[in-house]
Amino acid sequence: MSLDTVKHAAETPDTAQPWAELGLKQDEYERIRAILGRRPTGAELAMYSVMWSEHCSYKSSKVHLRQFGEKAPENDALLVGIGENAGVVDVGQGYAVTFKVESHNHPSYIEPYQGAATGVGGIVRDILAMGARPVAVMDPLRFGAADHPDTKRVLPGVVAGIGGYGNCLGLPNIGGEVVFDPCYQGNPLVNALCVGVMKHEDIHLAKASGAGNKVILYGARTGGDGIGGVSVLASETFDATGPAKRPAVQVGDPFQEKLLIECTLELFREHLVEGIQDLGGAGLSCATSELASAGSGGMRVELDTVPLRDATLSPEEILMSESQERMCAIVEPGKVARFMEICEKWDVIATVIGEVTEGERLEIFWHGEQIVDVPPRTVAHEGPVYERPYARPSWQDELQADDANKLPRPASSDELREQVLKVLASPNQASKSWITDQYDRFVQGNTVLAQPEDSGMVRIDESTNLGVAVATDGNGRYTKLDPYTGAQLALAESYRNVAATGARPLAISNCLNFGSPEDPGVMWQFAEATRGLADGCLALGTPVTGGNVSLYNQTGETAIHPTPVVAVLGVIDDVNRRTPMAFTEQGQLLYLLGETHEELGGSAWSQVIHDHLGGLPPRVDLEREKLLAEILIAASRDGMIDAAHDLSDGGLVQALVESCLRGGNGARILVPEGLDPFVFLFSESAGRAVVAVPRSEELRFTDMCGARGLPATRIGVVDGESLEVQGEFGISLDELRSAHQGTIPALFG
C-alpha cells in the first residue's frame, strides 16, 4: 500500500489524478496545483474537491447571496450574521435566538427515512454549535403528485424519519409545510429548520485560536458513511485490494445525538470550549479547515487517532466521511481533563486529534507521515466563485400571458359550493394532521402554538413569558410565474404568519431550492428570487441571518419549480398575548383586513379545478404587509382580537374553514358590496388576514384600523354549526371536516 504523502506528491508531479471523477473542473485542479506549488496529495485532492463542491462552496450562488449583506436593513437585533453555522438574533431580556433552515433533498429521495432523519440531525447540530439549546424543529416538505405510487414510498418514509429522529431528540415539531406538485416527483424537497435559545454571553463561534489548544473530536465513531464518491480516490491510491464499496447513505442515531446535545450544553456551561464546529457535509475536512480558516494560526491533526467504526477506512475516507452525530471542539490544554470527564458522564467518546499551531497551515498526519499541508482558507473560504450566465427563459412571457383570471368560473352557487369542497379536499389544501400527529409537539413543555396554527410559538423564559414564533412559507407556483415576486410572496406570507400570532417579526432564514445552475433559465430564476428576497427584507426591516442553497433539484433536463422557502422568526414579550387561529365563541365578529383583488394566477383554485399554472402571481405591497403586521401585533398586545388567521393559498374560504374547524364553530359570511363571491372566496391577494373581534372591542379595533389606513371589512359573525355564505351556499362543519381531513389518511394511511 503506498501512502500519498506530501513528500511523495512533490516528487511525483506527473502522477495522474482523478480530479474529474471527484467533480473538479480542469481549471479548478490547476488552481489547487498553483496554490500548493505542487500536485495535491490524494488526501488534499479529496478535501479540495468536496469543499469546492457546489454544496460546500456556494460557488454558483455566492455572487447573488452577497445582496443579503449589501442590502441588509439596519437592525440592532442581529448579533451574528451570515457566515457562521447559523445567525443569532437578540430577542431581549438577555436572550439570543438562533435558527436556520437547511435542505436534505437528494438523500431523502434515495433513502427517505434516513435522508430525512439525518437532515434533522444536521440542522440541530448547526444550532447546537452556536452555543444554543435547540428548542424546536420545523419541516417544510415538497413531494410529487399525492397519488403517484412513488410518493407512497417517499412521503411515509420522510415523515417517519423526521418524527423518528426529532421525537427521539426531544424537540417539539411546531410547524412546517406539505406541498404536492408533479414537479417534485423525482426530486422531493426535504427542508428542516431548528431554533435554539441561549444567553448572549453563551454565543460560540467556529474558530480555532490559541496555539497549543487541543482539537477534540467527540461523538460517534467515524464510519464509511456518505463517501461514495471519494472511494474512487481511495481505490486509486490504494492497491488492487482497495477498500470495499462504501455506502453513500448516512444512517442517523438520534440517541447518540441526544447525548451529544446534553453533553455539549454541559461543556458550554462550564466554559470548556473555545471554538466549536459540527461535522456535517464533508465531515472532518470541513470542520478542520473551517475552524482553522476562521481562527488565527494553523492546525495539526493526527488522523490515526480518530476513533473508527470501520478499521479499513483510508485516510482520504476518514477526512471525507459524513458519519453523523460528531462535533469538533477547540479546548485549552488545562481544560481537557474536565472536558473528557463530562463526555464520559454522557457516554460520549472524545479524542484529542490534534492542536492549534503557530503557523498558518492545516497539516494532517497519518502514521507519522504528512498527507496534508494546505493554507486552510484556500480550502474553506476561498473556493471558486462563478458568474454563471443567466437569462430569462423563452417560455416566461407565454406562461405569464396564459392568464388564470380568464379561466372559466363556477356558473352557479351550487357549482361554487362544489368547488369550495373540491379545493378544500385537494391534497395541498387538506389537513396535514395525519402527518403532524406523528410528531411530538409537546415535549419540553414550552409549546404555546404548533401546527396547524399560523406559526409555531415556544416560550423561552418561564418567569417572564418571553416567547419566539417561527413560520416557514414558500410557493413554487408563484415563483415559477415570477421569481422576483414569488420570493417576496414567500417572505410576506411567512412574515404575516408570525404577525398573525401576535409576534413581532425580527429576522429571516431561507432555503433556496432550485434546479441546475448550469441552466441559464434556472440561474435567472435564482438571481431574480434572491434579488426579490433581498429587496423584500430591506423593505420589511428583517435581515437574512443565514440559510442554505440547494441546486441541481431536477429530473433529467426538467427543473423543479423554483422554491425559495422563507422562515421568519418573531418575538413576543408575553406568550399570554398570543393570538390563536380558532373561532372559539359564537358571536365573535369577523373582519377581513386588507384588500381583495381579482388574483387567481398560481392559485390553489386554478390548480385543483383547471390543472392550470399561468398568469401572474398576486401583487406584493410590502408597506401594506408591514401595516397589517403592526395592526395584528397591536391588536394582540391590547387584547382587541380573539383569533387571527392569515390568508394565503386557497384564499379566504380556506382560512375561514380552518378557523371554524379548529374552534368547532360555524360562521355566517356576507359578501361585501361590489365583490364577486367567487373572487371574494378564492382570490389569493396578499396582505390579508381574517380576525375574530369580540363585540366589546369592535369600535376600538375599527378605529385603530381606520386611523392607520388599513382597510377592515366586516364580513360576518361566528355563528351556528356551518359555514353560511349568504346568498350562495351553506356547508355543515361535519361536511367541511370530512372533506378537509379525509384526503391525506385515505392516500397514505
Add this chain to the structure above:
Amino acid sequence: MARVVVDVMLKPEILDPQGQAVQRALPRLGFEGIADVRQGKRFELEVQGPVDEAALARIHEMAETFLANTVIEDFTVRVES
C-alpha cells in the same frame, strides 16, 4: 404449510445503533466476551402450496423489493426444516 424465513440485516458497513446499544449494555449486565452485536429483522412466512424453485424465486423477489431495503440492508432466504 411450509415456513420460509427471510433474515434482513443492515449491511456490514452501515451503522447499527441498536446493535451497538445492546453490545454496550452487555458488560454492565455481567456478560463479557461478546465482541460485536448486530440487530436485524426476521420474517417468518407461511407459504401455501409447494415451496419449489418458482416459489423461492418469488420470495426472493419479495425480499429484494419489499422486505429489505437493499440500499442499506442485505437479506437471506431459507426454507425452515
Add this chain to the structure above:
Amino acid sequence: MARVVVDVMLKPEILDPQGQAVQRALPRLGFEGIADVRQGKRFELEVQGPVDEAALARIHEMAETFLANTVIEDFTVRVES
C-alpha cells in the same frame, strides 16, 4: 470468532401488526400464496473464545433476561455454522 444467532419472535398469541402489515401489502405487490407473516428480531453475536456449553448457557441467560422479554416473546439460540 464464532457467531451465535438469537432469534426473538412475539409469542403466537400476541398480535403482530408489523407482520400483518407486511402480509396485507403482499397481494397488492403481486405476491400471492403467503398465508401468514410474523416479524421478529434477529441478533448476531460475535463471541470471543470457544462457544462451548458454558458459553451457550450464558447466552441463553442473556437472551432470557435481556434480549427477549419473555412476557411477550419467545427466543431460540443457535450457533451459526
Add this chain to the structure above:
Amino acid sequence: MTARVGVVTFPGTLDDRDTQRAVRIAGLEAVPLWHRDKDLKQVDAVVLPGGFSYGDYLRAGAISRFSPVMESVIEQAKAGMPVLGICNGFQVLTETHLLPGAMLRNNHLHFICRDQKLRVENADTAWTADYRAGQQISVPLKNIDGRYVADERTLDELEAEGRVVFRYLDGNPNGSLRDIAGITNAAGNVVGLMPHPEHAVEPLIGTGRTDGLGFFTSLLKKLVNS
C-alpha cells in the same frame, strides 16, 4: 418542609425537565436523580419520566431497567415508596416487572401525538387521590410503543383488583388491550401510564389544559398526610 420528588434522568430521557417543572408547579421539591447513582437522595417519591432512554433500542425501557438507580428504585418501590412511570417510565416499570404486562408497537405502527381523553378508574392510588373514580381527564399522548398487552389471566386479575387506573376514551389510540392506559401494583404505590400528565399542568402550554396537575397534588397530599 415540603416533600421531595426524585426525577430520574437516563441517557435519552426527554421529559425530565418538564416533569421537574410539573412537580414544582404542584408545590413539591424536584430532585434530579442520575441513572448511574444508586443514591436516591432521600426522596419521598420517584418519577420515571418519558423519553427514549437508550434510544428505545432493543425494546423501550429494556436497557434502562438495568441501571444502578433502578436497583434502588425497585427496592424502595417494593417497600412502599410512591413511584410513577410516565410513558417510557411505564415501559421501564413493566420491564422491571414492578408492573405486569408489556408494551408493544402501536397497532397502526405510527408515532401518535394527540390530546387524549382518559377515564380515571381508580382514585385510590398514591398518584390519583385528587381525582374522582369515573372522572374524565384529557392529557397529551405521544408514543410509538404504547400498546399495552398482558395475558388474559393477568388482565382479569388487574380488573378484579381494581388495578386498571386509566382507560382510553373516545377511541383506543394504539390497540392496548381492554383500552388500558395505566395500571398500578397491588399496593397502589407504583403507577404507570402512557399519556403525559406533566404536559398538562399550565393553562397556556401544550393543549392548554391542566388535567395532569392532579397526579402531583395527589402525591403532595399523600406525603403530607402520612
